[in-house]
Amino acid sequence: MKSRIRKQDYVHPLFIAGLFALLIVVSLSSHASAFEIIIKLTGHEEFPGMVSVDAGTEKKFDRLCLLGIEARGSIDVGFVMTLAEKGIPMGSYRVSKAFSQEKWPTSSFSANGALRFMPQTESAREFLLAVGKQGLALHARDFYPLAEKMTDNPKMIRFFSDQLFERLAERWGTLRISNWDMGRFHDFYRRNMQADQQWKVRVEASNLQTIKNICAPLKVQRKPGGKLE
Secondary structure, three states, X not given: OOOOOOHHHOOOHHHHXXXXXXXXXXXXXXXXXXXXXXXXXXXXXXXXXXXXXXXXXXXXXXXXXXXXXXXXXXXXXXXXXXXXXXXOOOEEXXXXXXXXXXXXXXXXXXXXXXXXXXXXXXXXXXXXXXOOOOEEEEEOOXXXXXXXXXXXXXXXXXXXXXXXXXXXXXXXXXXXXXXHHHHHHHHHHHHOOOOHHHOEEEEEEOOHHHHHXXXXXXXXXXXXXXXXX
């Protein structure tokens, strides 16, 4: 005896297809919106700000502190002081590749390289152009791995590393982190990234004390007699 499908149990194939398509759209939309880089800037020369990254549930990377003019190595003091004097280029940005004019060893973000951000908000674009920059760039102390691609002479690596920083600072407002943080950040970025277009980037103004509480190095005080407090 053939089984019969009751009318109330029948679901039209078009309804199933539509529901499936809707679930895909919602899933892709929520996935895309989760990939976000937030740059919080203070305009302070010693504690410029910090970077946080959100790549979805349980995939967060926060407390990546920007280094100020007291740090050793490559620092664009002029740009840091510009932010201190003229304010923050707030708004939305997108991840950008290196310009061909830079003659950069790699076009995209690489280990110990630089991650570039192009402004999408008009006010941010105008601010940066007024100070001679086309966007922002996150970088570390040196570019030794990239410099090694440019020379076979070990003694020239430092020279080419410095030259790469000069090329970067010529077009971009540079924001400095430590080499160690850059290594961790690059690993995280590549592990959670499928395409640069997935990432939303936002620059915000932040309270100095908030950043200082997070990024200021711990100071160890000693009591008389040499005992630690």
